[in-house]
Amino acid sequence: MSNTSTQGSKDSLFQHRAYLAFWCARTASSFGFQMLSVAVGWQIYAMTGRAFDLGLIGLVQFFPSVLLALPAGHIADQFDRRRVVLIGQIVEWIAIVSLATLTLLHAINELGILALIFTISVAKAFESPSMQSMVPALVPPSLLPRAMAVNGSAMQAAMIMGPALGGLLYVAGPGVVYAVSAVLYLIAATMVSQLRYEQAPPKREPATLKTLFAGVHFIRERKDILGVISLDLFAVLLGGATALLPIFAKDILHTGPWGLGLLRAAPAVGALLMSFWLAHNSMERRVGMIMFASVAGFGAATLVFALSKVLWLSLAALFTLGAFDMVSMVIRGSLVQLDTPDAMRGRVSAVNSIFINTSNQLGEFESGMVAAWLGAVGSAVVGGIGTLAVAGLWMLMFPTLRLRQRLHLEQVVEEKEPSAQTV
Incomplete structure (x- = not known):
């Protein structure tokens, strides 16, 4: 692709004011x-x-994200998604303001904090499928992968700088951190309230088991989407070496807290820099093979990290791991959104979020259990080899996904949309 066309596509993305407002809102709430x-x-x-x-804290966040995902997906396909997101962010803002107020008044206890975090988690559970489903309506299909990469850059930047900023502000007390967080959520809600978002009038259906599980049936019938989502589940489940970073830092690399901080930041930095590249470059050919190669690269980088005995090589492996994961994430996310008709995007996104949340939590558990049997190095080696095996097996099980050339197949989506209404 020429530099001229690349620059033109980049400008086109940011000429969409609705997407820019959406990006600013999501960045503010993420921070x-x-x-x-x-x-x-x-x-x-x-x-x-x-x-x-x-x-x-993790428990009160995990249960709502999984148990409420299917009802939240149904709501995303039945109501105005912008309004669902806005209501969710307002509820989160009220809960954070309550945290700040009670903390500054020294009237908060552990149970109160957990109750407010649970409230925020419930609101996020309903907000998430609607938020994810809005992006394809804000940019043309050809720009969706770049939009996903730009979204990814905001998330990674928030993961890197948000905790650091929160830690600095905590010197003045937790109430100050909550107050600044409330201001950011207020900015996000304001941006969403002014967002121009066009959505086809949803076909209202009562919440039944059939409509709640429509996303599951849709994914099961679409081999490419099933392959993408299940690949993510098993790759993350097996490749959870980052959960063992404290052990590697102390017992293997013989470094202190500063080294652990670098190890934790390395995957996010790699993902962030890769997201910048993806935002400026299109993937026009062999996206299926690129995705599988990225998952395999993730597994290979995990193996290098597992066997490394020096800090710089471990940092390089984790940096590479994060970069490969970002490529895979952008392709997977774009394929799921583009192959799903708008009327089903909320429910499909909800099922996808269940897979992601479950794989992240169980991946850490799996790594810890295997580490208890084989040690940290053995656990990471098993995870890397397992990820490579999953990539190879999925290439055989999903040949159409392996041979996929382009992200956007408009004619496929149009053919499948009528059947989605009858799922």
Whole structure:
């Protein structure tokens, strides 16, 4: 592709004011949430001194994200998605303002914090499928992969800088962190409220088991989407070496907290820089093979990390791992959105989020269990080899996905949309 056409496509993406407003809203809320997460963990641990209570924070976030995903997907396909996102962000803002107020008044306890975090998690569970389903309506299909990459860059930047900013502000107290987070959420909600978003009038259907599980049936009948989502599930499930970073930092690389911080940041930095490249370059050919190669690269980088004994090589492996994961994520996300008709995007996104949340949580559990049997190095080696095996097996099981040339197949989506209404 020529530099001229590349520049033209890039300009076209940011000429879509609705997408720019959406991106700003999502970036603000992501930074706010990352800052919030740091403050909540520090505050609860300072109150109780129990590691178990830190686990409770994850628990009250995990259950709503999984148990409410299917109803949230149904709502995303039945109502105005912009309004669903806006209501979710307003509820989250109210909960964060409550956290800030009660903390500044010294009237908060552990149970109150967990209850408000649970409220935020419930709102996020309903907001997420609608948020994900809005992107294809904000940019042309040809620009969706770049939009996904730009979204990814915002998420990675928030993951890198949000906790650091939250930690710095925590010096002034957790209430200050919550107050700044509330301001960011207010900005996000304001941007969403002014967003011009066109959505075809949804066909209202009562919430039945058939409509709730329509996304599951749709994915099962579309081999490419099934292959993409299941590949993500098993690759993440097996490749969760990052959960063992404290062990690698202390016992294998013999570094301190500063080294652990670098190790944790390396995958996000790799993903962030790759997202910048993807935002400026199109993938026009052999996207299926690029995706499988990226998953295999993720597995190979995990193996290098597992066997490394020096910090610089481990950092390089984690950096590469993050970059490969970003390529795979952009292709997977674009394929799922483009191959799904708009009337089904909420429910399909909900099922996809269940797979992602489950694989992330179970991946950490799997890594810990295998590490207890084989040690940290053995666990990471098994994960890397397993990811490579999954990539090879999925190439055989899903040949149409392997041979896929382009992300956008407009005629396929048009042919499948009528059947989606009868699922």
